[in-house]
Amino acid sequence: MNNKVVLIGFYNEKALGVRYLANALTSHGFEPIIIFFKRFNSEVPEIATEKEVDLARQIIEKSQPIFVGLSVMSSLYLTESDKVNEMVRKNFNVPVVWGGVYATLEPQRALEKCDIVSRGEGEGPIAELAIALRDGTDWKHIRGMCYLDENGNFVQNDIGPIQEDIDLYGYPIIGGDNMYLITDDKIIPGDPQLRAFSYELSASRGCPFQCTYCSAVNLRRVYTGQPGRYVRFRSVDSVIEELKDAKAKIPRLRLVHFWDEIFSNQDGWVDEFSWRYKEEIGLPFRIWGHPLMTNDDIISKLVDAGLHQVVMGIQSGSPTVRAENFHRYEKQEQIIEASRVLSRQKVPEVYYDLMICHPFETLDQLKETFDLCLELEPPFHLNIHGLNFLPATDIVQMAIDRGMYTQEELDSMMYSSLQEQYDRHWGPHASSFADASAKNSWSDLIFLTQFPAIRKEVIALSRDPDGNTKKITALKKRMEKKKRLDYYIERIKLVLKIGS
Ligand code: B12
Ligand code: SF4
Missing domain, CATH: 3.40.50.280 (Cobalamin-binding domain)
Structure with missing residues (x-):
């Protein structure tokens, strides 16, 4: 059969x-x-x-x-x-x-x-x-x-x-003969995961938040009216069993990525996870966090277990942009406090995600992002993006209702080729915003807030961004290079440290 x-x-x-x-x-x-x-x-x-x-x-x-x-x-x-x-x-x-x-x-x-x-x-x-x-x-x-x-x-x-x-x-299949990677015009038989340095998994399903630019809320709505809780966690047993299997099968495993939309902040779960992970797995791991789900108790336990990196969405420094356009209701103080927790608990790498220079934001609101970044507790890195419209997300209809784009214009962005979508959001031009050079200077200044050593200089430049455009651009270029270099050095250090 x-x-x-x-x-x-x-x-x-x-x-x-x-x-x-x-x-x-x-x-x-x-x-x-x-x-x-x-x-x-x-x-x-x-x-x-x-x-x-x-x-x-x-x-x-x-x-x-x-x-x-x-x-x-x-x-x-x-x-x-x-x-x-x-x-x-x-x-x-x-x-x-x-x-x-x-x-x-x-x-x-x-x-x-x-x-x-x-x-x-x-x-x-x-x-x-x-x-x-x-x-x-x-x-x-x-x-x-x-x-x-x-x-x-x-x-x-x-x-x-x-x-x-x-x-x-259960958990995702690891290894097996019936797997093929097609890449670079060839077939590589076997499970590519077995040759990797990192293992990726999720300890939960569903996100409790409702950000308008993200599909998570729409995925939750697909189940509206159905019995059962939508945000669910696996047992610690199940997660540890998966990771033990991964460790046994992946010889060069060095790093674990948890791709839970937001990593669990449930008291009992985090307690059991932390001590068991430390004893039974013992590899550095990364998570995605949320300002409203971060506190000293949880982060200290996770750091003790091996938490190496937290990526946290902030998106905008303007409470209005966050609440009215993105439906993110965390307050300024809550974001700042979350950054203090991550700094106090010495999370080795902290990344904040920002989405700036889009039609839902005025120049003054962009400046608020600069102000907020200055208040975040260093050290941190910034991932700066524009707003990426994704099919069926709430923000698409909001953009149409507010007359920013027509459905046809949005369709042509959302369904354009890989190269076009990439260029718009992640390519080298993604942080150059054609509409206003003023926005460019402010987006560059925001980028520069992640380097504590040049804080004073950055604040001085921010007093007259129009007069300092050239200086700001040059400084940004220099620091971009430094950031790229630091990134590679950190990666190498991590692999060597764990490998030794
Ligand atoms: C983890 C994750 C990643 C990881 C993936 C890691 C991995 N090992 O898989 C990484 C970081 C690499 C990643 C990358 C990207 N991601 Co992502 N990612 C997610 C996230 C948070 C979870 C995905 C996941 O693993 N879910 C758990 C698994 C079990 O669920 P699943 O994949 O949906 O599969 C289930 C069902 O969908 C269904 N199913 C799936 N396929 C099929 C096929 C058949 C035949 C059937 C019957 C059923 C079925 O059954 C599965 C089991 O239940 C989702 C958000 C979300 N809730 O889905 C965003 C999400 C999918 N990502 C998104 C995006 C935009 C990206 C990137 C483009 C980002 C970028 N800048 O490059 C890339 C694209 C990668 C790609 N190849 O497509 C968007 C996609 C929206 C869209 N319209 O494009 C999402 C929805 C987040 C968002 N912003 O809204 N991502
Ligand atoms: S918190 Fe993250 S995953 Fe959840 S809805 Fe917002 S952007 Fe999406």
């Missing part, structure tokens, strides 16, 4: 979603074949070559699966996943199923390209779908499935209850 299913993840050789699905399929007796189609690369936006698409075709050809599942997580790579999707449709007479964040939030658009969309968490539904497609029974009743009926009408099934006990999902 054919029991093969091909799963494809894009630009992410560690793709947690795909690995969870593979685990679910395996436990139902199926044989998942995973293609990691190209590596995650946040610095060079590589497009998919014809050769690479054809290599994916060859793997599918050899596997003869019941269906092909595409994990379409981010719209950044849509033009590239489309190439693979078209290849599958042209060459194979099997259903093409899309899941992942993008497919979940834009199922109708996705169905213009594929046969079935699976919305929401896929562990249960994918196994039910595989059984139905293998046995030739009806799949159209399966929860979370979307499809077009015989008249071309869009059908969206109820998503079903929330799985509250997420330990039941």
Whole structure:
């Protein structure tokens, strides 16, 4: 009996979603074949070559699966996943199923390209779908499935209850023969994770916040009206078991990334996690934090356990921009206090995320970000971005309602090519904002606040940014170079320190 299913993840050789699905399929007796189609690369936006698409075709050809599942997580790579999707449709007479964040939030658009969309968490539904497609029974009743009926009408099934006990999902598959990385015009057989220095996992599902530029709130709304709590934590046992497995299988493992949208701040959980992690895993780890979920007690325990880096979203120094436009309700003092906690507890690396120079912000509000940065307790690094409009997020409709963009303009930004999206948000031009040189000077000054040694000079320059434009630009260039160099030195030190 054919029991093969091909799963494809894009630009992410560690793709947690795909690995969870593979685990679910395996436990139902199926044989998942995973293609990691190209590596995650946040610095060079590589497009998919014809050769690479054809290599994916060859793997599918050899596997003869019941269906092909595409994990379409981010719209950044849509033009590239489309190439693979078209290849599958042209060459194979099997259903093409899309899941992942993008497919979940834009199922109708996705169905213009594929046969079935699976919305929401896929562990249960994918196994039910595989059984139905293998046995030739009806799949159209399966929860979370979307499809077009015989008249071309869009059908969206109820998503079903929330799985509250997420330990039941097990953990993502690590290692195995049926895995292939396609990159640089070649196939590299085996699990790329086994060759890595870092391991990525999530100890929870769901985020309790509602930021308008982020998909998290929209993903939560998909489950509106369903019984069960949406923000869920795995047991510490389950997390430690996964990490022990990772340690045993990954010889060069040096660093652990927790990709929980916000790492747990639950008292009992953090206590048990901290002592067990220190004793049983003992590797430095990174988390994403939130100003409202940070206190001395929790951070001190996590630092003792090996917390190496915290990345925390602040986004704007203007309380108005934060509350009215981003729906982030933390107060100025709460952000400053969170920064003091991280500094007091000596978290080795602290990063604050900012989104600046966008239509939801005035020049005065941009200056407020500069003022707030001066109040944050050093040392810290800044990740400075513009505002990235993501499909189906609340801020898209807000921008239309306020007359900032039309739907067509936003569509052309959100669905543009990989290179265009990259250039707009992460490329070298991402922090040069064409609309006003005044904004440029202030964004440069904000960048410069992360270097305590030049604070006095930066404050002096900020008294007359127009008159000091050249000096500010030159200083920024110099400090950018320094930052890049420091970053590489820190990485090397970390690997050497842990390796010794
Ligand atoms: C962790 C994370 C990352 C990690 C990924 C690490 C890893 N090893 O996978 C890193 C940091 C690398 C990353 C990178 C990026 N990310 Co990210 N990331 C997330 C985050 C917080 C969690 C993803 C995750 O692991 N979830 C847990 C797994 C189990 O869930 P899942 O992947 O959704 O899969 C489940 C279901 O969707 C479904 N499913 C998935 N695929 C399929 C396929 C089939 C066939 C079926 C049936 C079901 C199914 O079943 C799975 C199991 O339940 C999400 C937010 C979120 N809540 O999803 C943002 C998110 C996905 N990221 C986002 C973005 C924008 C990016 C980047 C573009 C950022 C950048 N500047 O480069 C890149 C793109 C990377 C890529 N290759 O696509 C956006 C995407 C929105 C959009 N429309 O594009 C999100 C939604 C956050 C946000 N801002 O709103 N990310
Ligand atoms: S706190 Fe982070 S993950 Fe949660 S909604 Fe806001 S931006 Fe998204």
